[in-house]
Amino acid sequence: MARLYHVPLSPFCRKVRLTLAEKRIEVELVEERYWERDPDFLRRNPAGKVPVLKIDGLTLAESGAICEYLDETRPEPRLVPEAPAARAEMRRLVGWFDDAFHHEVTTRLLYERVNKKVMKQGYPDSRNVKSGAQRIKFHLDYMHHLLDHRRWLAGDALTLADFAAAAHLSALDYISDVDWHRSEVVKDWYAKIKSRPAFRGILSDQVPGFPPPVHYADLDF
């Protein structure tokens, strides 16, 4: 069976978990406290980061590489479009969330509020939290702009871009940092993706010391 080394609230791990679940690939989840830099784990991934997926006799690292590998080897259902232009648009948006959104929002909210405590790295920096809370508005508005004329973020079909976005937003929703009142179309999109069977695992996550709010797992939030 495949084995995923992960941490529950990591958006990169969540993107891989959603992809595995959508493709009905059975996987054993192993929590990896990667910041403790266990030598065995560093052999698996010298970058010292999660996710790391063991599958098909391979050890894969980097969430983008893992998800595209899964789509190439298990094409049902397709999460990467066929046409080059549509693939480029999907990859642009995966980059948008995993790079820009991650650095401007996720690191400033989730990492300040949760990771620092779990990793014993001190207290949240309130300037970062403030700037993350400000910046998420721009990103929700951009999603609104996209979803206003598209069914899914990259076009008419569900793709890895939706999973990338939902991975970040679901992790932030776990700590109540998403204002779902800001855009009705973004909320509808999240309701649609949240109700997929692939989302169940993520909705049942529990991080010790950080109980999720009631609305987190509620499909009618």
Added chain:
Amino acid sequence: MARLYHVPLSPFCRKVRLTLAEKRIEVELVEERYWERDPDFLRRNPAGKVPVLKIDGLTLAESGAICEYLDETRPEPRLVPEAPAARAEMRRLVGWFDDAFHHEVTTRLLYERVNKKVMKQGYPDSRNVKSGAQRIKFHLDYMHHLLDHRRWLAGDALTLADFAAAAHLSALDYISDVDWHRSEVVKDWYAKIKSRPAFRGILSDQVPGFPPPVHYADLDF
């Protein structure tokens, strides 16, 4: 003709330029002072970043999306391997350089020393410069480890992983921040990639106020 909005020392733009040149795609280069946030440019890429490539009637953003698009639509010569496991290894390494190397080394050396001056954002932070100069050693050692048993970074063939690494190292070499004495195999790899016709454009770059050292364009450095 294709048009690339870029800045000369950006490793992400250099990766795209190398890919275009290797595939002999003619392109018009337009320098874009993206930090001035020109509204026309923001329409092209709401992320406000370079590179942006106009080609085939499309406007593409995010260097990874652009390079894979070029390989899918102009497969000669191939820069993305065919086999899923080899593709995953290539994408892992592109991620390694464009994420880990970028944040640990490039931003701390190139951005501190050059971008801050060009963008009028103050003086280099010497702690960052020191930590970047320390951290590049780990990355050169990791490249040595890979190249000790592989012809190219991701395996036996030249791939986007080599261009990603060479894009970062060439930009740092422009400001003399790479110690080529650290590893003979890394130096040999760079000499090999530097002598490709695709590298010529990058070796003739000139940034006002930052003349390159003599060895920068020298194939026998």
